[in-house]
Amino acid sequence: MQAADDARPGLWARSRQRAYDEITEVAMDLFLANGFAQTTIDEIVAVAGISRRSFFRYFGTKEDVVLDHFIADGAVLRAALERRPDGEDIWAALRGAVFSLAGEVPDEERLLAVSRMMYETPSLRARSMEKHLHWYDHLAPEVERRLGAGAGGKLRARAIVGCVVTCLDLAGEAWLQDGAAAPLETYFDAALNAIRRPLPTRPSPPG
Amino acid sequence: MQAADDARPGLWARSRQRAYDEITEVAMDLFLANGFAQTTIDEIVAVAGISRRSFFRYFGTKEDVVLDHFIADGAVLRAALERRPDGEDIWAALRGAVFSLAGEVPDEERLLAVSRMMYETPSLRARSMEKHLHWYDHLAPEVERRLGAGAGGKLRARAIVGCVVTCLDLAGEAWLQDGAAAPLETYFDAALNAIRRPLPTRPSPPG
DNA sequence: CGCCTGCTGGCACTGGGTGTCAGCTAGGCA
DNA sequence: TGCCTAGCTGACACCCAGTGCCAGCAGGCG
Missing domain, CATH: 1.10.357.10 (Tetracycline Repressor, domain 2)
Structure with a gap:
């Protein structure tokens, strides 16, 4: 196991960040176009090209997609x-x-x-x-x-x-x-x- | 159709109130005994002796059972x-x-x-x-x-x-x-x- | 008695969220 | 170079909250 506090922006981390950003963008576009409640996870993952399961590895809930880049930590x-x-x-x-x-x-x-x-x-x-x-x-x-x-x-x-x-x-x-x-x-x-x-x-x- | 604002405490209304109170009591007991998240609607309705569908005719959500008699209108x-x-x-x-x-x-x-x-x-x-x-x-x-x-x-x-x-x-x-x-x-x-x-x-x- | 109204249970379905597993890949190490 | 493993991924099977629909039953009333 590697020290968690040691920042290591390796290829994986960057790839993960890319995926995170892409899911966010896709989801936000869908939310704004069709409404938050009307947009299902299935629609998001279909457009983003990932599996349903992976979506929940990036975001704990559907709401978090909106809030993570809106509410400061x-x-x-x-x-x-x-x-x-x-x-x-x-x-x-x-x-x-x-x-x-x-x-x-x-x-x-x-x-x-x-x-x-x-x-x-x-x-x-x-x-x-x-x-x-x-x-x-x-x-x-x-x-x-x-x-x-x-x-x-x-x-x-x-x-x-x-x-x-x-x-x-x-x-x-x-x-x-x-x-x-x-x-x-x-x-x-x-x-x-x-x-x-x-x-x-x-x-x-x-x- | 009857005027909605005309209070009519008939047998139905009383029976409904009784059911409401009973569901609340049963549910609260289960919540306090086993925890809120750990208690499912199915458990509640089983003990209360009503159908799952009827539960949601009394309470919009599981949370409302707790909040209806806790948070003032x-x-x-x-x-x-x-x-x-x-x-x-x-x-x-x-x-x-x-x-x-x-x-x-x-x-x-x-x-x-x-x-x-x-x-x-x-x-x-x-x-x-x-x-x-x-x-x-x-x-x-x-x-x-x-x-x-x-x-x-x-x-x-x-x-x-x-x-x-x-x-x-x-x-x-x-x-x-x-x-x-x-x-x-x-x-x-x-x-x-x-x-x-x-x-x-x-x-x-x-x- | 018959009619209407409103509650009820049963059923099927949607949709969010989780556990599990097998497969893949980056990167460390020899 | 080739193995090994850590961490990611998709797929599948679940669980559970909540909803729409329908048929049946009981209270209230003419």
């Missing part, structure tokens, strides 16, 4: 959070971490279509939230560390992460409904401001 | 919210509405076991969150009405509801982990206080 997010400066306000740090992962969007039209599918398909939303739950476990410890020791620190940290995630989800919903009229950050900030208490009288008003 | 929650006094703070109103629905708990041990099952079974958590999503649509309009007109009122209302639901979920998690050491309200308040800005009444001294 918890570990990646945590790494992004750890890169934030240590003294930063916790809300700003989480915000920065989340949006630092947003990459370039080559095809906004397609992104909108995929997003719409995500929000309209119950099984996809459910599974995406399941993935969001995973975020809690990755992010909460780092949040707790930044907040410092305190009674009920765990619940406190999870609540903060939970609200950020919820606001992000709702921001996406609003962003989608507006047809991406404004950047996602705008909606996110609006949502977050709605739930936090109004700012106390600031000692240093902006000039 | 959105319409019921909205009604509870509408009963709150009109001038009440929106957070207090939501809190009051949610906890006004909590009934008597005859068997705390069983409640804990069911809760544990809920939080440990991915498909149950996923579907429970799906039901929570339904809450948004029911509660947000009333929240928006109470907040009064304003820019981005819809997102604002949904964010508030979303955070209350998230905190409730996380409170339940903490409550469960503590073995119900304190009432759920305590955890809920702690979670909500964590996400809102500190009260502007007085600058808190560093302790």
Whole structure:
């Protein structure tokens, strides 16, 4: 057995990545053309030219095809959070971490279509939230560390992460409904401001 | 055809309710004894003495058996919210509405076991969150009405509801982990206080 | 009594997901 | 160069949740 932590991008790994990408592309095309629920695994594997069994070696569920390249991995997010400066306000740090992962969007039209599918398909939303739950476990410890020791620190940290995630989800919903009229950050900030208490009288008003 | 809104507790309706209750009891016993995922519909219907097909006439999915008597219906929650006094703070109103629905708990041990099952079974958590999503649509309009007109009122209302639901979920998690050491309200308040800005009444001294 | 309505069981079927096995191929090693 | 094995693959047989359909039966009513 080889050390698992030793990165070795051999021919197999590359071939596997190619297959993974190809299945994803084929499946997404079918989903967008005919709808997620209406597309069966059999159709996907027929077009992709692989066996039904192999499909499930790449993706645990049908939903994962959509979510794997849409929902960031918890570990990646945590790494992004750890890169934030240590003294930063916790809300700003989480915000920065989340949006630092947003990459370039080559095809906004397609992104909108995929997003719409995500929000309209119950099984996809459910599974995406399941993935969001995973975020809690990755992010909460780092949040707790930044907040410092305190009674009920765990619940406190999870609540903060939970609200950020919820606001992000709702921001996406609003962003989608507006047809991406404004950047996602705008909606996110609006949502977050709605739930936090109004700012106390600031000692240093902006000039 | 009879008017659907005309309540008619005839023999049929009562018999149906009896069957519903009996299936629920049988299924819950099996779930708690052998685990949710490990219990098949076939086992349930065998013990309950009904056909497989009839089971799905009472419950849309296997998960619904657990959730129907655990997750409050959105319409019921909205009604509870509408009963709150009109001038009440929106957070207090939501809190009051949610906890006004909590009934008597005859068997705390069983409640804990069911809760544990809920939080440990991915498909149950996923579907429970799906039901929570339904809450948004029911509660947000009333929240928006109470907040009064304003820019981005819809997102604002949904964010508030979303955070209350998230905190409730996380409170339940903490409550469960503590073995119900304190009432759920305590955890809920702690979670909500964590996400809102500190009260502007007085600058808190560093302790 | 006969009629309608709505529930019921039985059956066949779809579709997602898993276990197993035999066959193939990349790459290490002698 | 040729063997060996680790890891991939397709094929087949399953399991189980959920649905459509149909025939039969029981409650409610004129």
